[in-house]
Amino acid sequence: TKWVYPFAKGQADGRADMKELLGGKGANLAEMCALGLPVPPGFTITTEVCTYFTEHEKTYPADLKDQVNAALARVEEDMSASFGGKGGDGLLLVSVRSGARASMPGMMDTVLNLGLNDETVEILARVSGDARFAYDSYRRFIQMYGDVVLGVDHHHFEDLLEDHKDERDLTLDTDLTADDWKILVERYKEKVADQLGQPFPQDPHDQLWGAVGAVFGSWMNQRAITYRRLHHIPADWGTAVNVQAMVFGNMGDTSATGVCFTRNPATGENLFYGEYLINAQGEDVVAGIRTPQPLTILEKKTANTELPAMEETMPETFAELDGVRHRLEQHYHDMQDMEFTVQEGRLWMLQTRTGKRTVKAALKIAVDMVDEGLIDESEAVRRLDPGQMEQLLHPMLDPNAPRTLLGQGLPASPGAASGRVVFNAEDAEAWSDRGEKVILVRIETSPEDIGGMHVAQGILTTRGGMTSHAAVVARGMGKPCVSGAGGITVDYAAKTLSALGEVVREGEIITLDGATGEIMVGRVPTIEPELSGDFSRLMDWVDAIKTMGVRANAETPLDAQTARNFGAEGIGLCRTEHMFFDKERIIHIREMILAANEADRRAALANLLPYQRRDFIELFKIMDGLPVTVRLLDPPLHEFLPHGAKDVADVAKALGVSDEAIEERAKSLHEINPMLGHRGCRLGITYPEIYEMQAQAIFEACAEIIQGGGKVTPEVMIPLIATKKEFSILKAVIDHAAAQVRAEKGVALDYMVGTMIELPRAALRAGEIAAGDDGAEFFSFGTNDLTQTTFGLSRDDAGRFIQIYREKAVIENDPFVTLDREGVGELVGIGVERGRAARPGMKTGICGEHGGDPASVMFCQSVGLDYVSCSPYRVPIARLAAAQAAL
Numbered sequence: 001t002k003w004v005y006p007f008a009k010g011q012a013d014g015r016a017d018m019k020e021l022l023g024g025k026g027a028n029l030a031e032m033c034a035l036g037l038p039v040p041p042g043f044t045i046t047t048e049v050c051t052y053f054t055e056h057e058k059t060y061p062a063d064l065k066d067q068v069n070a071a072l073a074r075v076e077e078d079m080s081a082s083f084g085g086k087g088g089d090g091l092l093l094v095s096v097r098s099g100a101r102a103s104m105p106g107m108m109d110t111v112l113n114l115g116l117n118d119e120t121v122e123i124l125a126r127v128s129g130d131a132r133f134a135y136d137s138y139r140r141f142i143q144m145y146g147d148v149v150l151g152v153d154h155h156h157f158e159d160l161l162e163d164h165k166d167e168r169d170l171t172l173d174t175d176l177t178a179d180d181w182k183i184l185v186e187r188y189k190e191k192v193a194d195q196l197g198q199p200f201p202q203d204p205h206d207q208l209w210g211a212v213g214a215v216f217g218s219w220m221n222q223r224a225i226t227y228r229r230l231h232h233i234p235a236d237w238g239t240a241v242n243v244q245a246m247v248f249g250n251m252g253d254t255s256a257t258g259v260c261f262t263r264n265p266a267t268g269e270n271l272f273y274g275e276y277l278i279n280a281q282g283e284d285v286v287a288g289i290r291t292p293q294p295l296t297i298l299e300k301k302t303a304n305t306e307l308p309a310m311e312e313t314m315p316e317t318f319a320e321l322d323g324v325r326h327r328l329e330q331h332y333h334d335m336q337d338m339e340f341t342v343q344e345g346r347l348w349m350l351q352t353r354t355g356k357r358t359v360k361a362a363l364k365i366a367v368d369m370v371d372e373g374l375i376d377e378s379e380a381v382r383r384l385d386p387g388q389m390e391q392l393l394h395p396m397l398d399p400n401a402p403r404t405l406l407g408q409g410l411p412a413s414p415g416a417a418s419g420r421v422v423f424n425a426e427d428a429e430a431w432s433d434r435g436e437k438v439i440l441v442r443i444e445t446s447p448e449d450i451g452g453m454h455v456a457q458g459i460l461t462t463r464g465g466m467t468s469h470a471a472v473v474a475r476g477m478g479k480p481c482v483s484g485a486g487g488i489t490v491d492y493a494a495k496t497l498s499a500l501g502e503v504v505r506e507g508e509i510i511t512l513d514g515a516t517g518e519i520m521v522g523r524v525p526t527i528e529p530e531l532s533g534d535f536s537r538l539m540d541w542v543d544a545i546k547t548m549g550v551r552a553n554a555e556t557p558l559d560a561q562t563a564r565n566f567g568a569e570g571i572g573l574c575r576t577e578h579m580f581f582d583k584e585r586i587i588h589i590r591e592m593i594l595a596a597n598e599a600d601r602r603a604a605l606a607n608l609l610p611y612q613r614r615d616f617i618e619l620f621k622i623m624d625g626l627p628v629t630v631r632l633l634d635p636p637l638h639e640f641l642p643h644g645a646k647d648v649a650d651v652a653k654a655l656g657v658s659d660e661a662i663e664e665r666a667k668s669l670h671e672i673n674p675m676l677g678h679r680g681c682r683l684g685i686t687y688p689e690i691y692e693m694q695a696q697a698i699f700e701a702c703a704e705i706i707q708g709g710g711k712v713t714p715e716v717m718i719p720l721i722a723t724k725k726e727f728s729i730l731k732a733v734i735d736h737a738a739a740q741v742r743a744e745k746g747v748a749l750d751y752m753v754g755t756m757i758e759l760p761r762a763a764l765r766a767g768e769i770a771a772g773d774d775g776a777e778f779f780s781f782g783t784n785d786l787t788q789t790t791f792g793l794s795r796d797d798a799g800r801f802i803q804i805y806r807e808k809a810v811i812e813n814d815p816f817v818t819l820d821r822e823g824v825g826e827l828v829g830i831g832v833e834r835g836r837a838a839r840p841g842m843k844t845g846i847c848g849e850h851g852g853d854p855a856s857v858m859f860c861q862s863v864g865l866d867y868v869s870c871s872p873y874r875v876p877i878a879r880l881a882a883a884q885a886a887l
């Protein structure tokens with residue numbers, strides 16, 4: 001077996017695509033070397049050796065030693081130097097570094113300057129002409145090796161250094177002379193012998209094997225294990241070990257070390273960007289002890305610093321580095337993050353990898369690279385993270401601004417907002433009428449809070465999950481919302497909220513970050529999003545690639561318009577009960593719900609009809625012929641019952657009965673379990689006149705549009721179907737209404753009647769539900785309720801403990817956010833399959849909140865849904881995710 005992959009002088013056995021075997025660092029070192037870039041020669045010991053080492057009680061394959069020796073001999077030859085310093089003047093020192101498939105910054109061990117001992121340090125002093133440098137390097141090596149390989153804690157060495165400084169009255173490390181370091185080297189070695197009962201290893205080969213073992217061993221250290229668990233990196237990947245000739249950035253003023261990006265990782269601008277330090281080793285840049293200097297003159301100007309740029313201090317080496325920059329981008333077709341060292345004027349590349357970047361930079365770089373011919377359009381689409389893209393669509397908190405955390409809840413609706421705290425919807429409206437920006441804080445929200453939610457900058461609730469009323473409505477409005485912030489206590493009477501011993505009163509300012517769930521004291525400044533040309537160009541490519549449709553969940557004209565602006569191809573869910581949330585109308589809905597008999601109910605419905613018709617006309621106009629799925633009333637009753645004496649009095653007056661009668665009625669309608677109660681199609685079965693009115697309003701609106709020369713094809717949708725019988729009864733009600741309008745207006749109506757699949761029984765019986773003339777013509781999976789009913793997990797209460805479930809790794813994701821493929825997903829798959837078996841080619845979609853979640857969109861493609869439907873602000877994210885799913 002080949003365990004060792006050498007690289008030297010334009011030749012390498014490895015390649016960039018061998019990351020599994022060579023780790024990221026090793027694979028890219030090989031690639032750079034093969035490109036002819038200046039890479040210090042070396043070799044990579046494969047990840048397979050790591051696995052062997054772990055499985056065989058820290059021993060190696062029998063033929064490894066010979067392969068390492070052969071590779072080492074090649075490095076010696078290449079550097080005209082000897083490991084151990086025998087024969088001739090050249091001395092080879094090496095670095096030993098870990099390098100896993102995925103970057104695990106700082107998790108595993110590194111040893112530098114390996115090969116130094118009592119003899120070779122003299123050679124280093126002679127060759128470099130700098131005894132101080134040589135002994136300083138030796139003591140650094142003893143300390144690093146002692147700590148990493150031998151397990152002698154670094155504080156022992158630091159104590160010795162401090163003692164010596166005190167004795168000699170010295171403050172800075174740079175005050176120490178060669179003789180000081182010489183003394184310390186002796187003391188360091190004594191300390192090691194003292195701690196271990198044996199001397200510090202002098203044989204460079206012993207040192208090498210010690211370091212290799214330590215790096216392989218560090219794959220299993222606690223730090224690395226924890227990091228892997230958090231980042232879902234499997235333990236059996238293993239790490240590679242890279243052994244490489246040392247180059248020194250600390251050999252005086254013609255030496256340096258630095259890190260750089262081929263483009264600006266914050267903005268994406270195609271400008272060289274980086275930092276360097278003269279006369280320093282790589283560790284010094286990372287450690288942040290000295291202030292690094294800018295790479296280019298432009299950066300120096302932007303940063304407004306006096307520190308000289310590398311472009312000025314080392315113009316020739318800089319030009320060479322700039323050449324490497326272009327070479328690497330042309331080769332990798334992506335932005336690179338590099339490490340380099342300059343030893344006495346000579347440039348050496350120590351690492352390259354794909355550079356991390358902000359989402360703004362990711363967008364710009366992807367579009368620019370298409371223009372530069374480096375990548376094609378589908379590659380650009382592949383490179384953007386849909387989850388991250390959400391950041392581009394909402395105002396964001398200035399990442400550089402300081403923040404004082406008050407608490408944390410669920411990131412229910414993204415975006416950032418600051419405002420004065422108010423504790424009820426009325427106050428929100430009153431304050432906002434006065435021109436104040438407010439944050440509405442509620443324990444939980446209900447439909448009568450809508451007015452307040454509408455004027456608020458953001459919404460905070462202390463109860464409720466990701467599909468609670470507050471969360472769904474806020475996402476629909478594109479407003480930031482943090483829900484279920486259980487650590488915060490709200491006192492409505494005192495108008496205060498308290499957390500972490502801090503009390504915030506009405507009128508005081510807080511800031512919400514709906515993307516992280518953070519709640520902050522005071523105002524944190526925000527920055528506006530920029531949906532510039534790059535964004536729309538990328539979205540054009542997205543649309544050309546994706547095969548699934550993307551619709552929006554929208555019911556108000558504003559939502560519908562927003563959805564269209566974001567590229568929605570129709571409405572996948574118009575929740576008609578949301579059309580009655582405003583003050584003027586909620587009264588009629590309450591009249592209807594609280595009516596004691598059919599006559600009263602019909603009277604209330606007659607009041608609602610004109611509103612409905614007008615709303616549908618407006619919606620159909622905005623959507624201009626695009627499909628619109630209108631869902632008939634599905635109000636969990638508790639959302640609409642009157643709260644408090646004033647509500648009761650209003651309804652009583654409207655119905656012409658006593659307050660007590662209304663209270664009685666409300667009490668009798670109270671449900672223990674409203675989510676599983678008298679809602680959805682059950683309302684239509686018990687009071688068919690409700691759906692009759694809605695269907696009439698839909699078809700009359702259609703007639704008006706058609707008579708005005710427009711086009712509309714409504715998809716009428718029945719919620720919460722469990723049985724075929726429910727569906728066929730209600731379909732007949734709708735067909736009847738259509739026939740009446742047709743007869744009355746004399747227009748041909750084109751429509752479909754379908755159902756939501758949001759109960760497990762409906763998914764299982766999908767074949768029956770879709771079959772025949774009285775069957776459903778389309779399905780839309782309501783995965784909010786389907787998740788609720790499949791898990792038996794209340795969507796309004798889960799927020800309180802779902803975080804703990806995640807922390808304890810009981811579940812990986814909140815199933816209300818990312819669709820549970822195994823359980824809920826299986827039901828969706830069954831629904832599609834059985835539905836289409838009964839009705840070939842039947843249209844299927846999803847309208848639960850999952851329709852805007854990238855991982856769930858991926859799943860929707862895999863089960864063959866025709867479209868996904870999501871909140872208007874998520875439409876671009878769903879489009880991108882759908883394109884990636886199609887690639």
Ligand code: PEP
Nearest residue numbers: 758782783784785847848
């Ligand atoms: C659903 O249940 O997934 C759905 C879209 O309906 P709602 O959220 O209105 O219950």
Ligand code: MG
Nearest residue numbers: 758782784785
């Ligand atoms: Mg539902």
